[in-house]
Amino acid sequence: MSILIKPIITEKATKDSEVLNRYAFVVNLKANKIEIKAAVEATYGVSVEKVRTMIYPVKRSTKYTKKGIVQSKISAYKKAIIEVAEGENIDLYSNI
Numbered sequence: 001m002s003i004l005i006k007p008i009i010t011e012k013a014t015k016d017s018e019v020l021n022r023y024a025f026v027v028n029l030k031a032n033k034i035e036i037k038a039a040v041e042a043t044y045g046v047s048v049e050k051v052r053t054m055i056y057p058v059k060r061s062t063k064y065t066k067k068g069i070v071q072s073k074i075s076a077y078k079k080a081i082i083e084v085a086e087g088e089n090i091d092l093y094s095n096i
Contacts, residue, residue: 002028003027003031003035003036003038004027004036005025005026005027005028005077007024007025008024008025008079009092010024016081017089021083021085021086022082022083023081023082023084023090023092024080024081024082025040025079025080026078026079027053027080028078029076029077029078031078033051033053033080036051036053036080036082037051037082040082040090044090046088046089046090047084047088048082048083048084049083050083051080051082051083052081052083053079053081054078054081055077055079056076056077056078056079057076058073058075059074061073
């Protein structure tokens, strides 16, 4: 089971990483905070101080078009905000 799926790179997440040493990741829905902390420490070699998680529900939408009703669905996902120790950082752009 892969714990970390991908990092979230948005304007808000980038500002948090520069100012507050917080990084955002999309993680597995079944992962708990202890597993997330261990995965980040093993992957990036930093010490994690705090982990916050939130689960986003499934979003469904219906559009009425010329061709009829079109339904779409965005899957549920879990987001984790990782706060690392002072003076440490995670380089998310090194693999590009």
